[in-house]
Amino acid sequence: KATRKAITDFGQNLKDIVRKGKGDKEKILKDIQDYITYKIGVKDSKETKLIAESIMDQYNKLIAEKSKSVLESMFKNVKTPPQKKSITDKVMELINLGAYEDGRIRDLIRVKNKLPVLEAEDIAEFMKHMDEAQKFDMGSYEYRMHRSRAENILSNKLPKKMGDKFRGLLRISMLLNPKTLVTRNPLGNFVLQATEDLKDIPGVLIDKAISAKTGQRSTLFMPVAKAKASKQGFAKGVKELGLDFKNKVDTSPTRGKYEIPQGRLFEGDTLDALDNATRYILQLGDRPFYEASYAKRIVELKKLGIVGEQADEMAKLYALDRVFQNDSAVAKKAMEIREKFGLPGFLVVPFAQTPANIFDKLLDYSPVGLGKALAQMVDIKKGAKFGVQEQKLLVDRLARTFTGSGIVMLSYALVDKGLLTGANADSNYVKGTERYLGKQAYSLKIGDTYISYDWAEPIGSLVAAAVTAQQAGASKEEILEQIEAAGITGIDTVFQQSFLQGFFRLMSGYSPATGIAQAALGSTSMLTPTAGGQLARTIDQYERETYDPSMIKKQANILASRVPGVRQLLPQKLDPTGQPMKLNQGRNVVSRALEQSLFPHFTSKEVDDATVQEMYRVYNEVGGGNTLLKTAPKTIQADKQGYKLTQSEYVKFQETMGQYAYKEAKSLTSSARYKQMTDEQKAKALGKINDKAWEKAKEEFLRKRASMPVKK
Numbered sequence: 001k002a003t004r005k006a007i008t009d010f011g012q013n014l015k016d017i018v019r020k021g022k023g024d025k026e027k028i029l030k031d032i033q034d035y036i037t038y039k040i041g042v043k044d045s046k047e048t049k050l051i052a053e054s055i056m057d058q059y060n061k062l063i064a065e066k067s068k069s070v071l072e073s074m075f076k077n078v079k080t081p082p083q084k085k086s087i088t089d090k091v092m093e094l095i096n097l098g099a100y101e102d103g104r105i106r107d108l109i110r111v112k113n114k115l116p117v118l119e120a121e122d123i124a125e126f127m128k129h130m131d132e133a134q135k136f137d138m139g140s141y142e143y144r145m146h147r148s149r150a151e152n153i154l155s156n157k158l159p160k161k162m163g164d165k166f167r168g169l170l171r172i173s174m175l176l177n178p179k180t181l182v183t184r185n186p187l188g189n190f191v192l193q194a195t196e197d198l199k200d201i202p203g204v205l206i207d208k209a210i211s212a213k214t215g216q217r218s219t220l221f222m223p224v225a226k227a228k229a230s231k232q233g234f235a236k237g238v239k240e241l242g243l244d245f246k247n248k249v250d251t252s253p254t255r256g257k258y259e260i261p262q263g264r265l266f267e268g269d270t271l272d273a274l275d276n277a278t279r280y281i282l283q284l285g286d287r288p289f290y291e292a293s294y295a296k297r298i299v300e301l302k303k304l305g306i307v308g309e310q311a312d313e314m315a316k317l318y319a320l321d322r323v324f325q326n327d328s329a330v331a332k333k334a335m336e337i338r339e340k341f342g343l344p345g346f347l348v349v350p351f352a353q354t355p356a357n358i359f360d361k362l363l364d365y366s367p368v369g370l371g372k373a374l375a376q377m378v379d380i381k382k383g384a385k386f387g388v389q390e391q392k393l394l395v396d397r398l399a400r401t402f403t404g405s406g407i408v409m410l411s412y413a414l415v416d417k418g419l420l421t422g423a424n425a426d427s428n429y430v431k432g433t434e435r436y437l438g439k440q441a442y443s444l445k446i447g448d449t450y451i452s453y454d455w456a457e458p459i460g461s462l463v464a465a466a467v468t469a470q471q472a473g474a475s476k477e478e479i480l481e482q483i484e485a486a487g488i489t490g491i492d493t494v495f496q497q498s499f500l501q502g503f504f505r506l507m508s509g510y511s512p513a514t515g516i517a518q519a520a521l522g523s524t525s526m527l528t529p530t531a532g533g534q535l536a537r538t539i540d541q542y543e544r545e546t547y548d549p550s551m552i553k554k555q556a557n558i559l560a561s562r563v564p565g566v567r568q569l570l571p572q573k574l575d576p577t578g579q580p581m582k583l584n585q586g587r588n589v590v591s592r593a594l595e596q597s598l599f600p601h602f603t604s605k606e607v608d609d610a611t612v613q614e615m616y617r618v619y620n621e622v623g624g625g626n627t628l629l630k631t632a633p634k635t636i637q638a639d640k641q642g643y644k645l646t647q648s649e650y651v652k653f654q655e656t657m658g659q660y661a662y663k664e665a666k667s668l669t670s671s672a673r674y675k676q677m678t679d680e681q682k683a684k685a686l687g688k689i690n691d692k693a694w695e696k697a698k699e700e701f702l703r704k705r706a707s708m709p710v711k712k
Contacts, residue, residue, distance in 0.1 A: 087116070172278050198403060218304070
């Protein structure tokens with residue numbers, strides 16, 4: 001009773017004491033011993049020693065009983081809400097409770113399979129690093145380095161899920177290439193940082209207006225101080241990444257960007273080395289920007305009078321948001337949907353968090369951002385918390401909406417001047433002609449060169465949606481039709497540019513089974529190294545035809561096109577004129593290497609072909625018609641029978657039709673008679689040539705295979 005009372009008098013309770021480390025437990029025992037002997041008034045040294053030993057026995061007994069009780073409560077077979085503690089903190093607690101010394105509890109840990117089962121040497125090594133970490137400030141690199149080593153011990157003891165290994169393979173296959181790691185990832189972050197900084201200009205004004213009501217500020221205009229802090233933070237990120245590489249640890253706060261688990265993922269040395277290389281190089285494009293954003297926000301918060309742990313937490317949330325690692329509602333929902341789809345969901349959306357956060361940011365820069373801000377205001381009126389952090393969220397949403405509106409208006413102006421392109425045309429004939437003439441979708445036009453912009457997410461998708469929406473609206477005559485067409489097309493482009501396209505593909509088959517089959521086949525492309533495809537397209541100067549009526553064979557052809565050397569076994573892809581298409585418009589191998597493997601964008605130059613340009617002009621003048629060179633069909637109807645073309649037949653059909661039509665059209669458009677025609681007469685004459693070319697290719701096909709009906 002005296003021991004229990006002493007514990008209470010000291011403001012302690014057994015439930016908390018058992019979770020403490022050995023040193024803390026011994027200190028509490030010493031305080032209790034001194035307290036009780038003082039209360040009793042014992043002065044004889046022998047008697048004091050006997051009483052102290054008795055107190056120690058009683059104290060240890062109470063500790064053992066409470067530890068057992070706590071452990072049984074933790075591992076009883078009932079559903080409990082998920083704990084917010086990290087695995088490291090949970091293991092520390094189990095070690096302090098003596099769980100790993102109890103065989104029965106160790107078995108429960110093993111059965112539950114959520115916490116690592118540690119041997120004595122594992123515990124010793126783990127505690128060594130945790131003790132070392134405590135010698136340094138919590139925010140220091142040394143603290144995080146030792147903590148990371150301790151976490152690795154635990155992670156390596158946990159069995160890796162198949163989903164983690166699958167994503168690990170995809171990460172290596174899809175991301176371990178110079179275009180992603182060296183240019184697109186860091187430059188994509190740079191574009192977002194620049195846009196976010198631009199957004200802060202109206203954000204300061206919005207915050208000032210809101211502060212008149214709330215009496216608090218969340219955003220300040222201090223460009224010089226922020227730029228200086230950002231520069232220092234960026235340098236810190238680069239330096240610490242180098243230290244991580246040297247010390248063989250991972251202290252990065254952004255390692256969740258591609259859902260990277262802590263610890264070793266693969267048992268094989270080769271895959272482990274490739275995985276580690278991918279992780280470190282990915283962080284080179286993320287970590288400096290995280291640290292720059294963190295430092296920038298810390299300076300701002302200090303000016304606002306917010307320091308210490310609160311400032312640290314707010315700056316971390318701000319920085320994670322800047323590198324698409326914030327725990328947004330959209331990201332949570334994306335992962336939830338993926339889980340519900342099961343394996344097919346992982347096949348179409350292997351990485352959910354970052355794509356979902358890009359989509360979330362895209363919505364903020366669109367009119368949807370205003371809706372989200374208004375919804376937050378409604379919640380505030382209902383009594384929701386509205387501190388500095390909540391005000392910052394509201395200000396950013398409103399500022400992004402206004403900034404996004406400015407980007408959209410600028411995009412409209414550039415489209416009017418012919419300097420921006422949106423999606424490809426729906427018609428295969430128009431699409432084929434425009435590609436032949438060098439026009440590239442989702443591109444900025446400078447002189448006679450098109451440079452793609454859709455890689456710079458999320459701003460690229462916002463511009464793409466704006467441009468495509470305007471083009472759709474411009475094709476309608478009535479204002480309401482223009483608004484409707486622009487709205488529908490813009491929303492569709494946003495969704496098609498986002499991670500949701502994976503789910504769309506899954507559900508787009510004629511049946512769920514078809515969608516799943518297509519997803520399974522498509523996943524084989526993801527497992528084919530992107531770097532291999534880049535090398536294959538650098539070595540080979542021609543586009544290759546992957547079409548096949550069989551879905552399985554077509555996918556096999558796609559895979560073959562990504563393998564150096566094997567790619568050349570596929571037939572050359574033909575353009576609308578029936579001639580082989582050259583990669584990167586026939587530029588040399590150095591240009592192909594840079595465009596395929598390094599530059600974040602793709603380029604295309606306008607082609608000076610008077611015949612095809614004239615056919616395209618007439619098509620636009622008369623508002624459509626049969627004036628453009630055609631692309632080969634994949635199925636032909638003849639004599640009430642259907643014929644599905646094989647790959648070789650498809651290529652031959654395009655060759656015969658394209659070469660004949662181009663030759664005749666060139667002869668016609670250069671004739672004196674043609675120059676005397678009206679555009680309607682020209683369209684009719686060109687249409688006759690195209691029809692004759694089609695029939696010529698069709699007759700050639702039927703002569704060779706008239707007796708082979710399509711299987712329905």
